[in-house]
Amino acid sequence: MSEARAVVLGGGAVGLAFAAAAAAEGMPVRVLEGGPSRPAADPDLYDARVFALSPGTRAFLEAIGAWRRIPADRIAEVRRMDVRGDDGASRLDFESPEGRPLSWIVEGNRLARALAESAAANGAALEHGIAARSLQAGASGIRLERADGAVETASLLVGADGVDSWTRTALGLASTAKRYPETALVANFRCEKPTGGVARQWFRQDGILAWLPLPGDRLSIVWSARGELARDLAALEPAELARRVRDAGGAEAGEMVVEGTPAVFALRLVRVPRVAVAGAVLIGDAAHGVHPLAGQGVNLGFQDAKSLADTLARRSPLERPGDLALLRRHERARRADVDAMQFVTDRLEWLFALEAPLASRFRNAGLRLVDAAPLGKRLLAAHAMQ
Ligand SMILES: Cc1cc2nc3c(=O)[nH]c(=O)nc-3n(C[C@H](O)[C@H](O)[C@H](O)COP(=O)(O)OP(=O)(O)OC[C@H]3O[C@@H](n4cnc5c(N)ncnc54)[C@H](O)[C@@H]3O)c2cc1C
Known part of the structure; x- marks a missing residue:
């Protein structure tokens, strides 16, 4: 043989x-x-390309x-996830039950x-x-x-x-x-406040925005934005892009400065x-x-x-x-x-792209429901950690 x-x-x-x-x-x-x-x-x-890597x-x-072989000082731990709905109030906040990182962000x-x-x-x-x-x-x-x-x-x-x-x-x-209606913008920022190992995600009317912690005072974003928004954002002056990203995230990281060159990706x-x-x-x-x-x-x-x-x-x-x-x-x-x-x-x-008012109430109620249920949150954290 x-x-x-x-x-x-x-x-x-x-x-x-x-x-x-x-x-x-x-x-x-x-x-x-x-x-x-x-x-x-x-x-x-x-x-500009970063990955959230699971414990598995x-x-x-x-x-x-x-x-x-990955330099230890280039690995950021995600200890908590904070997910927000598009009504300004609904929220799902979870961390690993055992206090271990949920994931690691690596370039x-x-x-x-x-x-x-x-x-x-x-x-x-x-x-x-x-x-x-x-x-x-x-x-x-x-x-x-x-x-x-x-x-x-x-x-x-x-x-x-x-x-x-x-x-x-x-x-x-x-x-x-199937081509999604969103295009993803990825970009890195230096921030006034450290991220504290918190990954944040906003389900917004115009798409889904994620902030992923990088080591120290940096973070990386993936903004899966509907229509031409991602390309429009990528074409902005760096200071204007930083302002838009800061405001979209409720200034959770204080002032932000763009680092490197943003990139866009079609999603399928x-x-x-x-x-x-x-x-x-x-x-x-x-x-x-x-x-x-x-x-x-x-x-x-x-x-x-x-x-x-x-x-x-x-x-x-x-x-x-x-x-x-x-x-x-x-x-x-x-x-x-x-x-x-x-x-x-x-x-x-699909659920977050629906524009009907009832859909908005339904998805935000879903986030609040899971946030209020200790078992649901444990299951979610356990799944995120596979
Ligand atoms: C905006 C965005 C954010 C993402 N964030 C995450 C995340 O946080 N966590 C996560 O798990 N995933 C994430 N992903 C998904 C992740 O990027 C992909 O799943 C991953 O890159 C796939 O790796 P791959 O090696 O299969 O393919 P690729 O990374 O596409 O690599 C394919 C390789 O094949 C080579 N190649 C192509 N054609 C040929 C050919 N004919 N002959 C020889 N070589 C060829 C290419 O040059 C390339 O090097 C994200 C994706 C996007 C778009």
Whole structure:
């Protein structure tokens, strides 16, 4: 039997995490990333892309050797969440019952570097600037032709190439996409008052605004704003943008100053009913696009990476990595989690986008009800900490 090898197409956070996990189990892995190699992060700048990482993600990143490679002074703990409705009064405030952090905020570039280092340390190879031209996949292996003419063969191809996945199209895997009416603006700020480890979220008439704590006196925002608002905000002078963000958050952090360059992202719900064919499987955003209002997209992707690496490591000696039955086991293991997150985020987005007065009363009453129920809050905190 020839040695089992995996090729990962896409060296984002999820592809690198799978590579690190599978390589740690002894599987030779090559990661082919389309983009150029990333320069070392400037210590004076904070990346505009930040992720809220759940305790389940932290445990996985620790296990694959990535967590300790993220500089400790660039990790911000979230100890409390304060969620407000759009009537100015409704509120849901919760913290971890045991006093442990609910999540950790980490910059995208530092997370990617830590993952690339742990993938390399575990024995995975990473190549940048690779474009794929064609792909054939079957249970006995895959053949990937690159644009530079080189041919990659392996026992399994893992498509981790993001929400517009080339792999998904090349494999003929069906997907449905829904464009949300919001566009997300992300930006970092230096603030007059420290955030105190509190993540805040406002469900507003014009969209959903989240403030995520960064270390010290900084915070990062994701403003999923309806219509053209996110683009209009991004085009403002920095001082005017800071004023708008300060006022939208009731000046909870005092005066604010924009740091770095804001960025905007289109938001889509992408459902992929089948993520596997014989010889190939999708993970991360390639397998599911979710609204960022719950900050769970990359967390879902990391659990895909973990599940796939575990399924491969535990396969019987008679099974090949590309066997469809094996890949379907991974697919089934992930289905409920992905479906539940897509359902909840999609319904919340819908509920808060409704303009009817009754809808407003209903959603704000819902927030107040959960806030008043100790059991509901415990359940919510427990879910946030998975
Ligand atoms: C505004 C916003 C805020 C968010 N906040 C959070 C949060 O707080 N917490 C959270 O969990 N999630 C969050 N998410 C979701 C998160 O960004 C994604 O789920 C995550 O980036 C997906 O990682 P990925 O590795 O699957 O895909 P990507 O990050 O898209 O990486 C895909 C990689 O594949 C490469 N690639 C693409 N095509 C090819 C190809 N053909 N060949 C080779 N390489 C290719 C790309 O260059 C890229 O490096 C947020 C999303 C948005 C838009």
